Amino acid sequence: MTKHISNIPSWSMVIILALLVGFSSCKSKKKLTKSSDAPIVTTTQEVEPIEEPEEKPEVEPVEKVLSKEEKLTNYFNAVATSSSTASANASIEEALTMFGRPDAPVLIVIYKDGSEAGYDEPTTIDNYLHYLKDTKNNKAVIEEIVYDDNGQIKELVLKK
Template structure:
């Protein structure tokens, strides 16, 4: 009986050792042999040309920006004397103080209906009195000297 016990214990020990070896063998990482990576192919350097600078704004675009600012200044003036000073500065941008200002009230199929024509001086006085600039510049014409000779406005 003692021999059976030893044999049984020995078989169990072998079994435990065998299972342990298999378990340890299975836990090892399956890393492949590290192979050196091939050197990357040389990259051709293409010199990128910088994008062209944005085109300079035209004289009309510059005039529109200045006039929009001037109109807002006149409309937003806190006192009549400041508004009058802004009006005089703005009138210097026009060929004369009787430059026509046309306000489009309706357009359909390319045909425009205008409000009663006015002059730039009257329009600036209107801005001063109402303290509201409800129009934006839709068309502008400059004379040979770069001064505004005609102005067309639309409702915002």
């Protein structure tokens, strides 16, 4: 057997050993092809830094300023849909700050015949808010608001 190996030229032995070592060190052909597929890029040019766009200062969203009518409607809904008596009472107290006095009259239109309107029995804003709390029903919409000289509501007309 020694004779048989000695007949192979020495340079071919080196190639065979190199191939054996090369293939035994590779774990898979897949890794070998991946590394050989990646292009090697070398440049001697100076790379200019990429300028990021200037950061614009964040614009805070403009809060919509609610009209007094919208605020009052929100209070009516909060009282009618409150989950507890305590939260309903808190909403009632806040709503009453919009009125000049807690006994400000509230008129409720129940029907209209042309230019004449029929009203339910007059009540006060305090009684009406407690009615909303008890019935949990807010079907009336604001038809007219009368303000005093201080900007407080002095009379309210609702429509069912």
